[in-house]
Amino acid sequence: MSQGANLEKYRDYKNYKYYEVTGCQDSLEGLKALLLKKDSSLVHSGSLNTSQIVLSPRLVPVLNSFAQKERLKAKVLYDDVSEIINLEKGSARRRLDKFSWDAYYDVKEIHNFILNTSKLHPESTELIVGGKSYEGRKILGLRINTPYEKGQRETGKPVFFIExxxxxxxxxxxxxxxxFINQLLTSGDPDIVGLRDRFDWRIFPTVNPDGYHYSYNIDRYWRKTRSRSSNGCRGxxxxxxxxxxxxxxxASDRPCDYQLYAGSRPFSEVETRTLSNYISKIDNLLFYVAFHSYASLLLLPYSDSTDHVDNYDDLVQIGKRSIEYGSRVNNITYDGPGTAAETLYKASGGSMDWVRYAMNTRLVYTYELRGSSFHWPPERIAEQGDEVTQMMLGLADGAKELGYL
Incomplete structure (x- = not known):
């Protein structure tokens, strides 16, 4: 396994500002283009009328000048991003003795959690490998498939896949x-027990392990894989x-694009190539769910089109049930459901869309979890965990109501 990340200088983002900018979409695109000319590793994200930008101190006057000229509203979310990053990492240093949900952990600790969970529940779980990474890590997951009760027909449960x-x-x-894995296996709530037993679960907590490891140890805002292009650029x-x-x-066709390089060809990345191969061999795949952050939003296929799939109305109805279940936990209601093209921006080449198209999987969703940035306080992880657990229950109940189960 490559140890290159250990030799690179840690990017601390000292005095970097995290801005939220709102206004006309054309003006926001103009701002992003201007800033990218001055900083090719600009961290940016956003939706139709909002952009979030992590900005070096030297570019603050550029942003303010452009915002004033174009009548954009710029709000500072974090005055010094490095302080937030240190809080996230400090939580893990305090809790290395035990895996918990008030800290963020590196890939090794996440994989150890999966291994230990499988050992604790040998009768209902097994380790699964969905592929491999450029640096040689496994795309490690957990299959949860509880035994049939006596008298039940073993016809094969529908598969619920989480990426x-x-x-x-x-x-x-x-x-x-x-x-969520822990909830499925330890909760005494009969609804959660029923949810666990209803499906053959295939759950992969980190399908880009190299990128996550690099984000955790070197560059907090790294998004991509860690493959090396012919010109030396990464990911x-x-x-x-x-x-x-x-x-x-x-999507970008430039290998050095910090965020959106789509690769040299479809499935150029070993992670997507091997994971898609694993998925293509699954029989009885009913649900495919992907978790992202952040937008508090439920997305449907296809992400690059405003045209709707043939069971779009069913997807919306089931999705609304999921959102309603989740809202009961913390009185927070997700937006959607809808396509990314209608709610965020057009995006092509995503996993959800491929699964829908290539596998014709009927129930496919992407959840953009909560937050006002890519940061979420580690001590509040369980808050979103409880919401997601209920939202998965809502998906299952909604699907049963419409005859998918």
Missing amino acids: SGIHAREWIAPATTTY ADPNRNWDYNWGQHS
């Missing part, structure tokens, strides 16, 4: 996914690398 952590910097997604966006309308929207 998480495809974007390295979205730490809350793997954390929430491990929380591709693994959620732009799937073979569905590859490279068309919200």
Whole structure:
């Protein structure tokens, strides 16, 4: 396994500002283009009328001048990003003795959680490997498939697949996914027990392990894989690398693009290539769910189109049930459901869209978890974990109501 990350200088983001900018979409695109000319590693994200930008101190006057000229509203979310990053990392240093949900952990600790959980529940779980990474890590997951009760017909349960952590910097997604695994296996709530027993679960907390490791140890805002292009630049966006309308929207053909390089071709990344191969061999795949952050939003396929799939109304109805279940936990209601093209921006080459198209999987969703940035307080991980648990229950109940189960 490559140890290159250990030799690189840690990017501390000292005195970097985290801005939220709102206004006309054309003006926001102009601002982003201007800043990218001055900083090729600019961290940016956003939706139709809002952009979030992590900005070096030297570019603050550029942003303020452009915002004033174009009548954009710029709000500072974090005055010094390094302080937030230190709080996130400090939580893990305090809790290395035991895996918990008030800290963020590196890939090794996440994999150890999966291994230990399988050992604790040998009768209902098994380790699964969905593929491998560029640096040689496993895409390690857990299968949860409880034995049939006496008298039940063993016809094969529908498969519920969960993919998480495809974007390295979205730490809350793997954390929430491990929380959900623990809930499925330890909760005494009869609804959660029933949810566990109803499906053959295939759950992968971090499908971009190299990128996550690099984000955790070197560059908090790293999003891509860690493959090396012929010109020496690193990584591709693994959620732009799937073979569905590859490279068309919200994607870059420049290997050095810090965020959106779609790869040299569809499935150029070993992570997406091997994971798609694993998925293609699954029989009876009913649900495919991906966890991202952040937007408090439920997305449906296809991400690059405003045209709707044939069971779109069913997806909306089931999705609304999921959102309603989740809102009962903390009185927070997600937006959607809808396509990314309608609610955020057009994006091509994503995993959800490929699964829908290539596998014709009927119930496919992407959850953008909560937050006002890529940061979520580690002491509040369980808050989102409980919401997600209820939202998964809502999906199952909604699907049963419409005859999918």
